[in-house]
Amino acid sequence: MSKRDFLAMEEWSPEAIDHLLALAVRCKRGEIEGGLVKKVLAMVFMDPSLRTRASMETAMFLHGGHALNLEPGKGSWALETELDTVMDGATVEHIIEMARVLGRYADALAVRSFPKGTDWAVEREDRTIRNFARYCDKPVINLESSRRHPCQGLADALTIREHLGETARKRFVLMWAWHPKALPTAVPASAAIAAAHLGMEITIARPAGYDLDPDDYRAIESLAKGRGGSLQVTDDLAGAIAGAHVVYPKSWGSLLHFGTPDAERSLREGKRDWRLTQPRMGTTAGGRGIAMHCLPVRRNVEIDGEVLDGPNSAVIDEAENRLHVQRALMLELIGDRNGY
Numbered sequence: 453m454s455k456r457d458f459l460a461m462e463e464w465s466p467e468a469i470d471h472l473l474a475l476a477v478r479c480k481r482g483e484i485e486g487g488l489v490k491k492v493l494a495m496v497f498m499d500p501s502l503r504t505r506a507s508m509e510t511a512m513f514l515h516g517g518h519a520l521n522l523e524p525g526k527g528s529w530a531l532e533t534e535l536d537t538v539m540d541g542a543t544v545e546h547i548i549e550m551a552r553v554l555g556r557y558a559d560a561l562a563v564r565s566f567p568k569g570t571d572w573a574v575e576r577e578d579r580t581i582r583n584f585a586r587y588c589d590k591p592v593i594n595l596e597s598s599r600r601h602p603c604q605g606l607a608d609a610l611t612i613r614e615h616l617g618e619t620a621r622k623r624f625v626l627m628w629a630w631h632p633k634a635l636p637t638a639v640p641a642s643a644a645i646a647a648a649h650l651g652m653e654i655t656i657a658r659p660a661g662y663d664l665d666p667d668d669y670r671a672i673e674s675l676a677k678g679r680g681g682s683l684q685v686t687d688d689l690a691g692a693i694a695g696a697h698v699v700y701p702k703s704w705g706s707l708l709h710f711g712t713p714d715a716e717r718s719l720r721e722g723k724r725d726w727r728l729t730q731p732r733m734g735t736t737a738g739g740r741g742i743a744m745h746c747l748p749v750r751r752n753v754e755i756d757g758e759v760l761d762g763p764n765s766a767v768i769d770e771a772e773n774r775l776h777v778q779r780a781l782m783l784e785l786i787g788d789r790n791g792y
C-alpha cells in the first residue's frame with residue numbers, strides 16, 4: 453500500500469478532512485488515549501517555530517509516542533536541498549539521504565521549510581517538502597512550506613466551526629495586513645482553503661499588487677464552490693469586513709516583487725492602515741465576528757492589542773487547536789487504531 457502524506461489540505465478528500473476534524477474534537481474532549489505508543493515522529497525545522505514544534509511534541513507525548521527535533525545547520529548537518537548539485541560548498545548532508553535515513557528511524561517525518569529563493573517560479577513548486585515526501589518511505593507532514601501550512605488550516609477550520617457552529621454561506625474575510633517584512637503566502641492560502649472546505653463565502657481583501665498565486669485562487673474557488681461557498685477578491689477593506697463572521701488578517705509579500713525586496717518595500721509603503729482595529733471589528737456581523745491569526749502576530753501593527761485581548765479574539769483557541777488537529781492527524785497517519 454502506498455504511504456499517505458499530508459502536504460496540502462486540498463490534496464485530501466473533503467470527507468477525509470471532515471473525519472480528521474471529528475477525530476480532533478474527540479481528542480479535545482479527552483475521549484482518546486494512547487494510539488501512538490512507541491511511535492516516533494522525526495521533525496525537521498529549517499525555520500523557527502513556537503506553536504508547531506510545541507504542539508507536535510505535545511501531541512506525540514499525549515498519545516504515548518515521541519517526537520525528535522532536528523535543526524539543520526544548528527546541531528544537525530547543514531542541509532543541501534537542491535537535487536542536482538555538486539556539494540563542494542557549505543552544505544554537508546543531502547536531502548535524499550536525510551529523508552531516507554529518518555524514514556528508517558521514525559514512523560513519520562514532519563518538515564518546516566519556508567521559501568528562501570529569489571524566484572517565485574521556482575518556490576511555487578514547493579520542491580523541498582515534495583522532495584522529502586519523494587525520498588522518505590514514511591508519511592511526510594508539512595509543517596509549513598513555501599506554498600502551504602495545512603496543519604494551520606486544519607486548526608483554522610476547527611476553530612471556525614467551534615465559534616460559528618454552522619459555517620455554510622457565512623462570510624470569511626482574509627485581510628492583507630501591513631508588516632515590516634514581506635512574508636510568505638502559505639498561511640493566507642491555507643486559511644482560505646480551510647474556509648473553502650467549510651463552504652463559506654470568502655472575500656480576500658488586499659491592495660493592488662498583493663494577489664495570491666493564481667493556482668491558489670483556483671484551488672480556493674474550486675473547493676469553495678464544491679462545498680456551496682464562493683470566492684471574491686477586492687481592494688475594498690471596509691466593504692469586505694462589514695457583516696463578516698470571521699476576519700483573518702495576515703500579511704504577505706507581493707509575488708510580483710518576490711526576490712526584489714526594495715521594489716516590494718516601495719509597494720508596501722503607505723499601507724500601514726491595513727490593520728485590524730476595534731472600530732473595524734465593530735462593523736462585523738452583529739459586532740460579534742471573530743478575529744483570527746495563526747500567530748506570531750505583531751501587536752498594533754497587524755492587529756490592535758484591544759482586538760487581540762477583546763471578546764472577539766479567537767487567536768488563542770486557534771493556537772490550542774493546533775494541538776488537537778495534530779493529535780488527530782498523527783493518529784490517522786500512524787496510529788495503532790485500538791480504542792478509537
Ligand code: CP
Pocket residue numbers: 500501502503504505596604746747748
Ligand atoms: N502558527 C504557527 O505555525 O506558529 P509557529 O510559527 O510558532 O510554529
